[in-house]
Amino acid sequence: MTGRTIGVLALQGDVAEHVRAVEALGETAVPVRRERELARIDGLILPGGESSTIEKLLRRLELFAPLRDALRGGLPAYGSCAGMILLAEEIQDAITGQTGLGGIPMTVRRNAFGRQVDSFEADLVAPALTGDPAPIRAVFIRAPWVERVGEGVEVLARLPDGGPAAGRIVAIRAGVLMATSFHPEVSGDLRVHREFARLVRGVG
């Protein structure tokens, strides 16, 4: 089977790490900055960064409406951290005017962990997310969590007992859309990207 072309939204944030992860899996990665690039991708990664800044840039580049429409039309997408916020139907503690692209019936809380645990790491056992029972080292950087999931949203991972925000939802999937609060691309663990690539191939 030939490889798939996976776009990485390249407006801000840790684009290069996602491109490397996609290429390491043998798929083709293309940075996406223009509407015309949406036509040639089979799936899209929305990286971490700052969700309100990414949204402003999407609007400025006239990419906001085409991308929202592509998501509504069934483009598979994976959002990490700020990307998770962009894919949520509802955002708590949003910046004024920030709406997100939507797509996933869920409510996320921006900067949910607050100052005390601004950034932290946790080992998650989440076979539905990683495809196997080995824990994944999850890096959270001013991350959101999922407050509420709507119909058709599968919870893939929660924070473990004994750590910050135990039990909070930090990874979900809704059809061909998936999202994590954390950044798998910084740890060199390819399993989340592999699951997304499987989903893009229609076998996830």
Ligand SMILES: NC(=O)CC[C@H](N)C(=O)O
């Ligand atoms: N690492 C991240 O992507 C941080 C997300 C950021 N706090 C936001 O609101 O978009």
